[in-house]
Amino acid sequence: MTLFAACLLTFLLGALASLLPRSFRAANALGSGFAALGCLLGLVPAVQALASPQDWELILYWPPPWGLGALGLDGISALFLTPALGLMGLGAVYGRGYLANMEGRKRAGPPWFFYNILAASITGVFSARDPLLLLLFWEGMALSSYFLVCMEDRDGSVRRAGRIYLVASHLGAAFLLALCLQPGASWPPAYGLAPGASVTMLPGADPAGLIFLLALVGFGSKAGLAPLGVWLPEAHPAAPSHVSAVLSGVMIKTGVYGILRVLLAYQPEPWWGWTLIAMGGGTAVLGVAGALSQAEIKRLLAWSSMENAGLMLLGLGLGTLGRAHDAPLVAALGFSAALIHMVNHGVFKSLLFFCAGSVLHGAGERRMDQLGGLLKRMPATGTAFLVASLGICGLPPLGGFASELLLGLAAMKGLLLPTSSLDIPSLAALAALILCAGIAAAVFVGAFGAVFLGEPRSQAAQNAHEAPALMRWPMIFLACLAPLMGLCAPLLLNTALGVLEPALPGAQALGAPLVTGLTTASLVFALLLALFGGLFLLRRTLLRGRDVRTGPTWDCGYIAPTARIQYTYSSFAQPLSEMFRSLTGSTGSATRPWRLFPVRVGYFAETQDRVLTAFLAAFNFMDARLEALHRLQQGQVHVYVLYIAATLVALLAWGLW
Amino acid sequence: MPLVDHNAVHWGALARAALGLALCPLLFGVINRVKAKFAGRTGQPLLQTYFDLARLLKKGAVYSRTTTWLFPMGPLLGLACALAALCLAPLGGMPGLLSFEGDLFLFAGLLSLGRFATAAAALDTGSSFEGMGASREMQFAVPAELAQILGLAALAQATGSLSLSEMLARIDMVRWEAAGPVLALTGTALFLVLLAETCRIPVDDPNTHLELTMIHEVMVLDHSGPDLAFILYGQGVKMWTLCAMLAGLLAPVRSGDPLLDVSLGVAGVFALALVMGVVESSMARLRLLLVPRLLVGATALSALALILLLR
Numbered sequence: 006m007t008l009f010a011a012c013l014l015t016f017l018l019g020a021l022a023s024l025l026p027r028s029f030r031a032a033n034a035l036g037s038g039f040a041a042l043g044c045l046l047g048l049v050p051a052v053q054a055l056a057s058p059q060d061w062e063l064i065l066y067w068p069p070p071w072g073l074g075a076l077g078l079d080g081i082s083a084l085f086l087t088p089a090l091g092l093m094g095l096g097a098v099y100g101r102g103y104l105a106n107m108e109g110r111k112r113a114g115p116p117w118f119f120y121n122i123l124a125a126s127i128t129g130v131f132s133a134r135d136p137l138l139l140l141l142f143w144e145g146m147a148l149s150s151y152f153l154v155c156m157e158d159r160d161g162s163v164r165r166a167g168r169i170y171l172v173a174s175h176l177g178a179a180f181l182l183a184l185c186l187q188p189g190a191s192w193p194p195a196y197g198l199a200p201g202a203s204v205t206m207l208p209g210a211d212p213a214g215l216i217f218l219l220a221l222v223g224f225g226s227k228a229g230l231a232p233l234g235v236w237l238p239e240a241h242p243a244a245p246s247h248v249s250a251v252l253s254g255v256m257i258k259t260g261v262y263g264i265l266r267v268l269l270a271y272q273p274e275p276w277w278g279w280t281l282i283a284m285g286g287g288t289a290v291l292g293v294a295g296a297l298s299q300a301e302i303k304r305l306l307a308w309s310s311m312e313n314a315g316l317m318l319l320g321l322g323l324g325t326l327g328r329a330h331d332a333p334l335v336a337a338l339g340f341s342a343a344l345i346h347m348v349n350h351g352v353f354k355s356l357l358f359f360c361a362g363s364v365l366h367g368a369g370e371r372r373m374d375q376l377g378g379l380l381k382r383m384p385a386t387g388t389a390f391l392v393a394s395l396g397i398c399g400l401p402p403l404g405g406f407a408s409e410l411l412l413g414l415a416a417m418k419g420l421l422l423p424t425s426s427l428d429i430p431s432l433a434a435l436a437a438l439i440l441c442a443g444i445a446a447a448v449f450v451g452a453f454g455a456v457f458l459g460e461p462r463s464q465a466a467q468n469a470h471e472a473p474a475l476m477r478w479p480m481i482f483l484a485c486l487a488p489l490m491g492l493c494a495p496l497l498l499n500t501a502l503g504v505l506e507p508a509l510p511g512a513q514a515l516g517a518p519l520v521t522g523l524t525t526a527s528l529v530f531a532l533l534l535a536l537f538g539g540l541f542l543l544r545r546t547l548l549r550g551r552d553v554r555t556g557p558t559w560d561c562g563y564i565a566p567t568a569r570i571q572y573t574y575s576s577f578a579q580p581l582s583e584m585f586r587s588l589t590g591s592t593g594s595a596t597r598p599w600r601l602f603p604v605r606v607g608y609f610a611e612t613q614d615r616v617l618t619a620f621l622a623a624f625n626f627m628d629a630r631l632e633a634l635h636r637l638q639q640g641q642v643h644v645y646v647l648y649i650a651a652t653l654v655a656l657l658a659w660g661l662w
Numbered sequence: 663m664p665l666v667d668h669n670a671v672h673w674g675a676l677a678r679a680a681l682g683l684a685l686c687p688l689l690f691g692v693i694n695r696v697k698a699k700f701a702g703r704t705g706q707p708l709l710q711t712y713f714d715l716a717r718l719l720k721k722g723a724v725y726s727r728t729t730t731w732l733f734p735m736g737p738l739l740g741l742a743c744a745l746a747a748l749c750l751a752p753l754g755g756m757p758g759l760l761s762f763e764g765d766l767f768l769f770a771g772l773l774s775l776g777r778f779a780t781a782a783a784a785l786d787t788g789s790s791f792e793g794m795g796a797s798r799e800m801q802f803a804v805p806a807e808l809a810q811i812l813g814l815a816a817l818a819q820a821t822g823s824l825s826l827s828e829m830l831a832r833i834d835m836v837r838w839e840a841a842g843p844v845l846a847l848t849g850t851a852l853f854l855v856l857l858a859e860t861c862r863i864p865v866d867d868p869n870t871h872l873e874l875t876m877i878h879e880v881m882v883l884d885h886s887g888p889d890l891a892f893i894l895y896g897q898g899v900k901m902w903t904l905c906a907m908l909a910g911l912l913a914p915v916r917s918g919d920p921l922l923d924v925s926l927g928v929a930g931v932f933a934l935a936l937v938m939g940v941v942e943s944s945m946a947r948l949r950l951l952l953v954p955r956l957l958v959g960a961t962a963l964s965a966l967a968l969i970l971l972l973r
Contacts, residue, residue: 377788378728378788380730380732380786381730391732391782395775395778398774398778399771400771400774400775400778401743401768401771401772401775402775406767406768406771409767409771410764410767410768410771413764413767413811414763414764414767414824417764417815417818417824418824420815420818420819420968420972421818421819421822421824425972428972432965432968432969432972435811435812435815436808436812436965439807439808439811439812440804440808442774442807443774443803443804443805443807443808444804446774446777446778446800446803447797447800447801447803447804450778450781450782450785450796450800451785451797451800453782453785454781454782454785454786454793454796455785458730458732458782458785458786458788459728459785459786459787459788459793460728460788518668518763519763521668521669521762522668522669522762522763522764522765523762524669525668525669525760525761525762525765526762526765526768528760529746529749529750529760529765529768532746532749532760533742533743533746533772536741536742536745536746537738537739537742540738540741540742540892541738544734544738544888544889544892547719547888548722548723548887548888551721551722551723551887552722553722553723553724553725554722554723554724554725555724555725555726555727556724556725556726556727557726557727557728558726558727558728558729558787558788558789558884559726559789559883559884560789560790560791561789561791561883566788566789566790568788570790571788571789571790571793572785572790572793572794572796572797576793576797577785577793577796577797577800578797579797580797580798580801581800581801581804584801584804584954
């Protein structure tokens with residue numbers, strides 16, 4: 006508890022300290038040092054709370070009005086907080102190396118001020134014990150991340166991304182305001198609260214259902230759910246890479262956390278689960294299809310984050326349906342799948358953003374179709390990207406497989422139930438999961454191949470260099486963690502089930518066979534690695550002393566290959582992108598060769614983000630309808646004072662009546 | 663009452679896996695012999711693939727200057743994945759080496775990992791042909807994987823079990839009499855997946871070379887010597903594994919005598935190879951743009967089977 010308070014204080018001190026020094030290097034070192042130290046301090050109580058659930062509360066001596074001002078850690082908070090602090094700490098180390106090349110161009114103080122505030126706010130969101138405090142931390146998170154997104158403010162597209170982010174995040178916050186400030190609200194909502202027991206609402210309304218909807222919209226907009234998360238693929242790539250890693254790897258999970266808290270507190274109704282599965286499945290498929298038609302590596306990663314948020318929501322939806330229909334095994338599987346996927350996605354997506362930042366740093370080029378051959382020039386970054394790609398696609402020996410397995414099992418168990426109530430949602434969830442896994446594999450093979458394999462397609466890629474040590478070590482650390490997480494998946498599942506035990510009594514006992522099953526899966530992983538090692542040795546023995554030559558690539562006898570004839574990412578993804586044209590909104594037009602001596606041949610492809618376009622169109626529509634109200638908005642102070650006075654007089658008259 | 667002890671190691675499966683390891687190159691020989699008979703040729707020896715493997719393993723290798731350390735890892739990982747999948751697959755109703763609830767996802771995941779490795783190694787050469795093959799392979803895998811998982815989900819629904827060994831052990835004549843049409847639908851879908859996964863006609867033509875239309879062969883153009891032997895053998899192991907699973911579904915005779923069951927399973931595998939040979943002899947490769955439709959059709963069949971089984 007003391008350590009936890011120290012962690013928050015360190016973040017605040019770091020925020021102030023990074024503003025003080027005049028020199029760039031001192032500010033860079035101070036800001037990142039304090040952030041990393043704070044994360045280390047916070048990790049101790051978080052891991053303790055995870056190992057042995059303890060219920061302590063940290064009461065602030067200066068409570069906000071009508072709130073307790075309490076912070077606390079229970080199992081769920083700790084499970085979210087542990088990876089969050091770890092990743093933010095690594096992000097701080099990486100960020101120091103990443104920002105170093107901005108010396109002379111930018112000040113290091115402000116980014117580190119906001120990074121520390123962001124870290125403190127995220128820690129606060131996961132541990133807040135009263136609704137007002139939650140809102141305060143939430144707002145701190147939204148504002149500090151806005152300033153971080155807008156760091157490269159000379160770029161018009163970055164400013165636009167920041168503006169979209171600011172608007173979208175405050176639209177979401179409005180719903181949270183309604184959720185948190187209703188009379189009798191508590192945070193986190195108490196377990197097993199009967200619907201309507203402590204909430205007073207409009208008569209006739211379904212209070213629990215309304216709370217669920219408010220939470221879904223408010224928290225869901227932060228998680229990047231389909232129609233609300235329009236900002237995500239804009240804002241995440243615009244930020245500096247260590248911030249993108251925190252936004253995608255950690256901040257998305259605050260949304261999942263909020264929804265999970267509400268779902269566990271009330272006795273859910275089936276339509277909650279249906280809504281979650283429809284939105285989650287839609288987001289997942291839309292996100293991964295969107296990733297197919299991206300040209301820039303960070304944008305691709307952001308779309309993939311949307312996909313993974315959707316998968317987490319699928320897990321929550323299956324869990325909710327399991328609770329609503331009294332199928333405790335499906336409930337335990339669904340919720341634990343969402344929790345484990347949260348941890349896995351955090352690790353792999355942060356690693357991917359670190360690698361993307363390293364590519365940006367080393368080659369100075371963000372378009373995938375201009376890169377290539379970087380694995381030779383940046384071996385550590387390339388290998389880390391490969392490991393993270395395998396993980397994010399949910400392929401076997403790594404951690405990502407465990408969460409996709411649990412999600413699939415939850416859906417299959419839902420199908421096997423004697424009642425038919427879970428059939429359609431389970432089938433939809435299973436189909437969405439497998440579809441996403443298949444497309445994600447194509448996306449990440451293509452992206453890895455285009456950026457790191459083959460011949461460099463531009464001078465920038467030709468001259469690329471490996472990242473400095475400060476950026477390299479966090480990547481190496483996470484890349485080594487990834488296979489361990491695959492082998493330790495049973496342990497993680499056991500922890501997740503233990504964390505869920507208070508809300509879902511009996512989860513741990515029900516899940517015990519699954520833990521054993523995952524252990525067997527780990528045995529298969531070990532077998533796979535042993536087979537691979539054995540074959541590796543066999544190949545080495547076979548080739549020893551033989552004639553091993555190098556030559557040009559055998560391109561079916563074509564003798565004048567250039568780097569330009571290689572398959573690019575766009576050409577790699579084009580067939581799939583064409584298959585899902587209605588989702589990706591990509592259009593292409595070709596100028597075909599014509600006549601005996603063709604003059605011009607070309608192909609032009611374009612992708613429109615349909616959701617964002619629709620979102621902006623809705624705003625324009627509203628704006629046109631509300632034009633009359635513009636007259637009230639004069640922009641002159643004395644008119645506004647007049648409004649205040651008029652309101653006061655009206656209230657006075659109403660009071661006297 | 664479970665027929666298969668979950669989470670236990672079935673050591674007897676090692677012998678069955680060894681049988682697969684020894685016999686899988688023969689499948690290519692059988693297919694080629696059937697095609698030769700249809701065409702009125704004598705055809706290559708039945709054991710030709712064994713000779714090819716032995717010759718390739720004795721050779722040196724040539725590597726492209728463009729490639730990195732990743733390139734030779736592709737065939738190794740591909741073969742390791744096929745071998746691990748072989749360990750999970752049952753043969754003739756007898757369980758695989760390891761089994762647990764949900765191992766069908768691991769089975770599909772291993773095939774997917776092998777595909778990832780092959781495609782990454784193909785992109786490593788910087789060749790436009792190999793990039794094309796990798797792109798197509800990953801595209802066709804999307805509907806094929808969906809058809810496979812939904813088909814296995816239908817089997818799970820029909821047998822009430824979520825592990826491959828258990829669900830195939832439970833499929834017998836009684837089950838076929840009860841749910842014959844549904845099992846037939848699933849079998850058809852899984853057969854189409856088998857053709858796609860093993861790169862046979864009508865999805866891919868293993869005999870074409872230097873063509874713009876090929877898929878798997880074009881991805882492995884740059885591999886030579888022992889690496890190529892690993893790829894060829896991996897293809898054989900994968901074909902054996904998928905055939906063994908399908909034979910377990912389509913030849914549901916469970917006598918209770920392990921030796922008889924296994925020999926029936928092996929006979930089923932070779933019968934499937936015969937059928938594949940007949941398919942290859944009697945039809946041409948589909949136009950490339952039609953392949954996704956075929957595989958989406960397989961997905962529809964699997965989904966239909968699954969929906970018919972839902973209560």
